[in-house]
Amino acid sequence: KQEVTQIPAALSVPEGENLVLNCSFTDSAIYNLQWFRQDPGKGLTSLLLIQSSQREQTSGRLNASLDKSSGRSTLYIAASQPGDSATYLCAVSGTGNQFYFGTGTSLTVIP
Amino acid sequence: NAGVMQNPRHLVRRRGQEARLRCSPMKGHSHVYWYRQLPEEGLKFMVYLQKENIIDESGMPKERFSAEFPKEGPSILRIQQVVRGDSAAYFCASSPPRDRDEQYFGPGTRLTVT
DSSP: OOOEEEEOSEEEEETTOOEEEEEEESOOOOSEEEEEEEOTTSOEEEEEEEETTOSEEEETTEEEEEETTTTEEEEEEOSOOGGGOEEEEEEEEOSSSOEEEOOOEEEEEEO | OOOOEEEOSEEEEOTTOOEEEEEEOOTTOOEEEEEEEOTTSOEEEEEEEETTEEEEOTTSOSSSEEEEOOSSSOEEEEEOSOOGGGOEEEEEEEEOTTOTTOOEEOOOEEEEEO
16 A cells, blocks of 8 residues: 655745755555645645656746655755745555545745 | 635534535536545545546445535535544545546535534
């Protein structure tokens, strides 16, 4: 059974810092990996989707990498802003119909 | 094009009552997924439905929980005889017919059982 772990559970950084969020998964037979953002009381917003054949995806200040063989992904956020404060979720999909989610990293960017 | 709609956004039920959570997928989406997020835990898959069909219910508790997606109208997640442990955020996602990985999530329904 797929297990997804995210480290750290919480992170607090001053505005302008670059930061890295980590995600690891136990079963490397995945179709893709997604990073989501969850704001308090809101739904999930997809940030980046990496197909299993890809190594990384970029969108603006965000860059996500995938190393399927080692079961790891990182989300890099450049020049962090207070508006980036949210919980970031990593999810992988495999042969089934579901996403397997990590428990998230709660990010606070201090102005 | 409105996003995935869920209602109610907040629901309070006493132990033993029934809870009905509704999800309207995005226009053109015929696949619906329900996930549950317990306090301090990650989202866990519950069930995957297409119109009038349950495709995968491997994540559904065996008792008291049921889901449907009728030909007309929203998908319904029904919890009978709720208990305190059912308190959680329930999220619905929808996807277009040919890309199940393109799941769009609703804002969730936060169920509190008192």
